[in-house]
Amino acid sequence: METHTLNERERRLEPLGKACQFCDLNRESESMSQNSFISVYKENKRLNLLVYRNVKFNEIKIGIPRCNYCSRTHGFAKIIGWISTIVAVLGTFFIPFYLAVKLDLLTIMMFVFMVLSFGAGVGLV
Numbered sequence: 698m699e700t701h702t703l704n705e706r707e708r709r710l711e712p713l714g715k716a717c718q719f720c721d722l723n724r725e726s727e728s729m730s731q732n733s734f735i736s737v738y739k740e741n742k743r744l745n746l747l748v749y750r751n752v753k754f755n756e757i758k759i760g761i762p763r764c765n766y767c768s769r770t771h772g773f774a775k776i777i778g779w780i781s782t783i784v785a786v787l788g789t790f791f792i793p794f795y796l797a798v799k800l801d802l803l804t805i806m807m808f809v810f811m812v813l814s815f816g817a818g819v820g821l822v
């Protein structure tokens with residue numbers, strides 16, 4: 698039973714079914730752009746020398762049917778992920794730098810603040 702067709706122009710396997718595989722709401726994918734495409738790799742050639750290793754592989758994307766609701770949810774989660782990354786970088790590096798300059802602390806104290814804020818960030822995650 699075939700579940701996917703090969704789209705050679707896009708170099709991907711497109712799903713034939715439309716039932717969303719991410720939720721149990723019995724919704725269907727409305728267009729191919731809503732589907733989630735995951736990369737799958739196949740090892741083509743491996744070279745192992747004493748000090749050098751090289752692996753050549755082929756990549757193809759496999760489509761997973763996804764409804765409009767799940768597509769929007771995943772897109773929103775991706776945006777939230779970028780925003781939280783930016784906030785984490787700001788919190789880890791720029792706020793300790795700002796405090797060190799504002800309070801006229803030594804450079805070593807700035808690094809102590811960075812380590813503390815990094816530790817607090819890791820602790821929150």
Ligand SMILES: [Zn+2]
Binds near residue numbers: 721722
């Ligand atoms: Zn869904």
